[in-house]
Amino acid sequence: MEQKYIPSKYMPPKYIPKSSLKAWLAKVKDDGRHIYAPVTENGKTNFKRVKSVDEISMEHIQTAQSAKGAVFPRTEKLFSYAGGQQGDVALQDYNPNDIPDTVVFGLHPCDAAAFKSLSGIFSWGAKDRPFDERMKRVTLVGVSCGRSDVFCFCTSVGGHPGSAEGSDILLTAVGNDGYLVEIITDRGQALVEKGADLFEAAAAGVSKEEHLASVPVRFSVEEVQRKMAGSFEDDIWKKQSARCIGCGACAFVCPACACFDIQENAKGNGAGDRIRCWDSCGFSLFTLHTSGHNPRSVQSQRWRQRLLHKLCYMPDRLSVRGCTGCGRCSRACPVDMNLAEHLKEFERLKV
Amino acid sequence: MNELRSKVKELLGSKEIDLFVGYEQGTRLPRPLIAASAEEADRLIFDENCTGNLAVYLTRRELAGGKKVGIAASYYAMRSISRLLDENQLREGMVKVFGLTPDGGLKLLDAIADVKQHLQEASAPSRQVEDEWVKEIEDMPPAERWKFWTGELSKCFKCYACRAACPMCYCTKCIVEVNRPQWIQPWAATMSNVEWQISRVMHMAGRCADCGACGAACPLGLPVHIIAHKMAEMVRQNFGEPTEKGNVLSTFNPNDEENFIW
Amino acid sequence: MADNIYLPYLATIEKITQEAPGVKTFRLKFKDEEVARSFEFKAGQFGEYSAFGEGECTFCIASSPTRKGYIECTFREAGKVTSALARLEEGQTMGFRGPYGNTFPMDEWKGKSLLFIAGGIALPPMRCVIWNALDTRSSYKDINILYGAKSVADLVYKHELKEWEERTDVNLLTTVDPGGETPEWKGQVGFVPAVLEKMNPASENTIAVVCGPPVMIKFTFPVLDKLGFKPENIYTTLENRMKCGVGKCGRCNVGSKYVCKDGPVFSRAQLEALPAEY
Structure with a gap:
């Protein structure tokens, strides 16, 4: 495995003892930043705003949900209005001052990489202010993966359990006592400076490689992409999606899915909020016209859209893939639509 | 396995x-x-670990519409099949049901009467875990119970996996998608999530097979099947088992007691 | 609005015209004078229209960019938002975001003849182009319009149809579906593709613009083939469900093309390269 350090002016890496990690986070938190980190409740680990750094759990392989809510909340106000239809409508623009400086701590490289996918979508052409304002205020502290499971396939889609892509800081547990600290960006450096005395110089020759999970490459993504692009009319979509029950679990847990709906939260007296909320291309009504016509009327068309969007359309139009191999969709799926397995089938397809 | x-x-x-x-x-x-x-048939398996409710596929028009379908049915799937027939969602003669005998043997139920017979003879798999949940929740004072459910449901992001996994949720347009008027706000927020689950379970009155598929499907592990389980129990206690003459949700009986509404 | 793409301009409904049963045209004037002065768009573009309290819906700008100071939209009452819009009265306020999408390449069409074929409520996107062409009449050669609707009552822009009929520099043919005629009806009776065949327009140096329900388009294309129109000289606009209008919400794409960004205007040649997903 090739060692993937992203060249940074903050080389060489530093080291922080495990015992100092929470002290550093506490300093970051005391500085007024919101910290979102993995917290385990009722057997499920999820990103949550922590009141105390002691709540943070580091034992999980993957959180149930991704960290995308930090920049793309499941429900978000776009602007407010008052006065309604009485002639004089007053608009109140989106207010970025409400957005706190936020640190997402403990996300894995697949999730950090997915922030690039999200940026690709939200920065295509017109700027998306709500997304941009959140991105400006978020610092990503990634943690390399020491363990993986059967659903992980980051290495098949250009990722790596120790990749620093997308992170501002990447921690890698080296042994039981501490973390190697790669500082990637200025924003990462600023965060380290909140507790600079807690960091040490990394021991010479320390390598993160031996501490990383081994995630086998399952397929050649270039080959899958090529075959998939030429398979729009193939039977494979119908075959693969036969058992799909059309819920939105895969899309909602996906770190790179950004489809949304725009809705009206009317509060009476002509006042209300225009909001956006998560939506899923897997829902049957997603593309339904008011006339009753539906361009993607059956599940196989929606399954095709989901995969083509991530693996072909996004690379084609946005130069970024819509899948980082986190495996959440496969873990969350009520009927075990294992994505890596389905992608691999395309590799074997004769086009 | 080979026999199947x-x-x-x-x-x-x-x-x-x-x-x-x-x-x-x-x-x-x-x-x-x-x-x-x-x-494809050579990949089939069927044993006591096969508990997911496959009856959900029987009402999917693009998959099974107008087709003669065989199905491997767990006990609760059979219950769903029986109720789907009672609700005229399936046609006699279009479904061949395979069940498992207690010793793991294969049992073919050709007619719906056979399915109903089987349901009476076989004993329903335990719902002890669910019963314990209900007991635990009912022992909570109302304020704590409210906190428990709003706490759990605040996490819901409305992926509707609970709905998609339910054989009885066969409406082509669900109440959450009706927008004239907009009965339930379609975005995820604690109160609208609570409204969604209440609506869902109300529509299950006397219809729910109590299979637990809704809870099993939830990617966030929310115990939404417990609400359905409680509803199923409550309806059974107050109205008895549903019959082919209709279920509690869709029939009106002038003699129905109203003392269960509090 | 420069900042937040989701924040609409406020506009006053200056004038409401009942075009046909359930179909209205709104003339909108932007409340902000600076916006009213600087707002520009081109033929073929669309916008997101807000009924505050109900939401947004998507339709084209139906007025011509040559007519400054206002924009118009024509819509049929169909869903939640269009019904709410239909309840609004003159003088009331609504919202508009846009203009979005690509445009009809009218500059490239200069010196050519134009043939417009529209069905039912699909005249609005074309009305924008028609007036644009008529207002810059010397740039184009012959202008022919074929417009069909289910019935006489369903024809929209009745006053303008009359005006086009009376003008000598444009040739208008109207038709209604069999059974949709009234005793006074002097136009054609028959479906658009059949009337088009009878009309037998020249294809040489001519651009055809076709807008209508999918079934009309499906049967009109073969007639245009027969008349000798090349796919690159036939244009249409696509409508897919949209929410954002700016390429983010994930609904309107046809294959890798986004109706909101790459469209809504497509030549038939471009359309043929797309998967059947619209």
Whole structure:
């Protein structure tokens, strides 16, 4: 495995003892930043705003949900209005001052990489202010993966359990006592400076490689992409999606899915909020016209859209893939639509 | 296993069924397999670990519409099938049901009367875990109970996996998608999530098979099946078992007591 | 609005015209004078229209960019938002975001003849182009319009149809579906593709613009083939469900093309390269 350090002016890496990690986070938190980190409740680990750094759990392989809510909340106000239809409508623009400086701590490289996918979508052409304002205020502290499971396939889609892509800081547990600290960006450096005395110089020759999970490459993504692009009319979509029950679990847990709906939260007296909320291309009504016509009327068309969007359309139009191999969709799926397995089938397809 | 595979291949070959809804080995657990060819039928498995409710596929028009379908049915799936027939969502003669005998043998139920018979004879798999949940929640004072449910449901992001996994949720347009008027706000927020679950379970009154598929489907592990379980129990206590004459939700009886509404 | 793409301009409904049963045209004037002065768009573009309290819906700008100071939209009452819009009265306020999408390449069409074929409520996107062409009449050669609707009552822009009929520099043919005629009806009776065949327009140096329900388009294309129109000289606009209008919400794409960004205007040649997903 090739060692993937992203060249940074903050080389060489530093080291922080495990015992100092929470002290550093506490300093970051005391500085007024919101910290979102993995917290385990009722057997499920999820990103949550922590009141105390002691709540943070580091034992999980993957959180149930991704960290995308930090920049793309499941429900978000776009602007407010008052006065309604009485002639004089007053608009109140989106207010970025409400957005706190936020640190997402403990996300894995697949999730950090997915922030690039999200940026690709939200920065295509017109700027998306709500997304941009959140991105400006978020610092990503990634943690390399020491363990993986059967659903992980980051290495098949250009990722790596120790990749620093997308992170501002990447921690890698080296042994039981501490973390190697790669500082990637200025924003990462600023965060380290909140507790600079807690960091040490990394021991010479320390390598993160031996501490990383081994995630086998399952397929050649270039080959899958090529075959998939030429398979729009193939039977494979119908075959693969036969058992799909059309819920939105895969899309909602996906770190790179950004489809949304725009809705009206009317509060009476002509006042209300225009909001956006998560939506899923897997829902049957997603593309339904008011006339009753539906361009993607059956599940196989929606399954095709989901995969083509991530693996072909996004690379084609946005130069970024819509899948980082986190495996959440496969873990969350009520009927075990294992994505890596389905992608691999395309590799074997004769086009 | 071999018996099922050869039987399904025989039925597919003789065109007695167009497809078979069964299980195959999945990533970790058995998962649904829609088999339409002998090759696919060779991947079928069926044992006591196959508990997912496959009846959900029977009302999917694009999959099973107008087709003769064979199905591997767990006890609760059979209950769903029986109720779907009572609600005229399935047609007698279009479904061949395969069940398991207590010793793991294969049992073919050709007529719906056989399914109903089987349901009476076989004992329902335990709902002890669910009963304990209900007890625990009912022991909470109202304020704590409210906190528990709003706490759990605040996490819901409205992926509707609970709905998609339910054989009885066969409406083509669900109440959450009706927007004139907008009965329930379609975005995820604690109160609208609570409204969604209440609406869902109200529509299950006397219809829910109590299979637990809704809770099992939830990617966030929210115990939404507990609400359905409680509803099923409450309806059973107050109205008895549903019959082919209709269920509590869709029938009106002037003699119905109203003392359960509080 | 420069900042937040989701924040609409406020506009006053200056004038409401009842075009046909359930179909209205709104003339909108932007409340902000600076916006009213600087707002520009081109033929073929669309916008997101807000009924505050109900939401947004998507339709084209139906007025011509040559007519400054206002924009118009024509819509049929169909869903939640269009019904709410239909309840609004003159003088009331609504919202508009846009203009979005690509445009009809009218500059490239200069010196050519134009043939417009529209069905039912699909005249609005074309009305924008028609007036644009008529207002810059010397740039184009012959202008022919074929417009069909289910019935006489369903014809929209009745006053303008009359005006086009009376003008000598444009040739208008109207038709209604069999059974949709009234005793006074002097136009054609028959479906658009059949009337088009009878009309037999020249294809040489001519651009055809076709807008209508999918079934009309499906049967009109073969007639245009027969008349000798090349796919690159036939244009239409696509409508897919949209929410954002700016390429983010994930609904309107046809294959890798986004109706909101790459469209809504497509030549038939471009359309043929797309998967059947619209």
